[in-house]
Amino acid sequence: MSAAVRPGHHETTLDEARRRARVDEDGHVFALSSSAEAQAATAEAATGEAATGEAATGEAATGEAATGEAATGEAYVGQYPGATVEEALQYFTRKFDELYNRALLLRARVETAADSAKALRESRDALLAELDGGAWVGDTDSLRSILTALGEGIDARAVLEKEQAEKAVAEHLAVREEIVAEAERLAAADPATQHWKSAQQRMGELFDAWKAEQKKPPRLTKSQEDPYWKRFRAARSTFDKERRAFFSHRDKEHGEIKKVKEELIARAEELQHSTDFGPTTKAYHRLMDEWKACGRGARRTDDAQWTRFRAAQDVFFAARDAANAEVDAEYGANLEVKEQVLQELEKLMPFSAPDAVRDEYHALLARWDAAGRVPRGDVKRMEGALKRVQDAFREAEQAHWRRTDPETMARQNSMLAQLDETIAGLERELADARAAGDSRVIAEAEEALEARLSWRRMIAEDG
Structure with missing residues (x-):
């Protein structure tokens, strides 16, 4: 002391x-x-x-x-x-x-x-x-005065303790409110988006926190604690009810998904030894779409089912790939021929005179067709390259036809004759303006004459 x-x-x-x-x-x-x-x-x-x-x-x-x-x-x-x-x-x-x-x-x-x-x-x-x-x-009087003064000091201490106790109770109630509010938020969450494992763990932590608060002084009275406890108990009850309903519904869904996927596995296993590769490949693609549309089942069951489903596909696609590899080996020589034909076709470009190379062009196309099929991996590349050549030749022919069409040529000649007559008149007007020395008229005449001359050159070049 x-x-x-x-x-x-x-x-x-x-x-x-x-x-x-x-x-x-x-x-x-x-x-x-x-x-x-x-x-x-x-x-x-x-x-x-x-x-x-x-x-x-x-x-x-x-x-x-x-x-x-x-x-x-x-x-x-x-x-x-x-x-x-x-x-x-x-x-x-x-x-x-x-x-x-x-x-x-x-x-x-x-x-x-x-x-x-x-x-x-x-x-x-x-x-x-x-x-x-x-x-x-x-000296009893002195002792009595001391005890009287102590009574006053103890009363003051009691007032302070009461204030401290009220503050401590308020703090305890605030903690209770935080615990209850979080429990109510967990209970009110959408069951479909709730992360149930972590939410259940958190609810357990909140219950432990509640029990720990109960052990801390000062102890709350029943009337102080009961409203919070009733809310907390109701939130936990709602949470447990929603959790059980969610997992019950999910178990039912998983059972239905398992049943549907068993059917898909059976269909996949029926097709795994098919040698009709084209239609069967499409059939497997449809099965895969149906599998994805089912959604996820219970992890352990779903993973085992996926292994079986994928195994059936692997059997089929391994056989298909082996068959395609044999075909591609056979089509390798055809690819070499078409590569050579494509090089010769590209040498004819840009087809500035399509009439002069038409026979050679069609002969090369005939060789292309006669070469036969190419490996699957080269089909798109080769067909794209050929299409570019054919489009270029087609455009060149259309341009040549436009230039040599009699009707088109007649229209061009008529337009040229009209322009020649207009140009001659503008040249006379320009000469008169220069003789008169009128600069404004000279400028207008020169501008009009240049426009008509430019127009005539364009028409003549198109012809």
């Missing part, structure tokens, strides 16, 4: 004991009241003066009378026979000092808040009852 709150020590001196009590010849001890103590002190003083001479005789008698009156203000304390007056007084002052020192110790406990206000008040009341219940040799 720090020096600032040491309980101290009280000890009644022998002189103080003589002032506060008397002892008779049989060892009976009597505590004097405050007024009796004053009278005893006066009598003692008078007795002392009487011993100095006869003049004090009257006063001594007065002292004896005062001593006799003091008996009316006494309280019986107890008896300590066979001992001197000092020993009797010391015996009973030790009892009082013990009570006093217990009060001092209690004061130190109050100052250091070493215990609850309730426990401190009980200790103080016990000391006060002990003080009130007996007669003592000592």
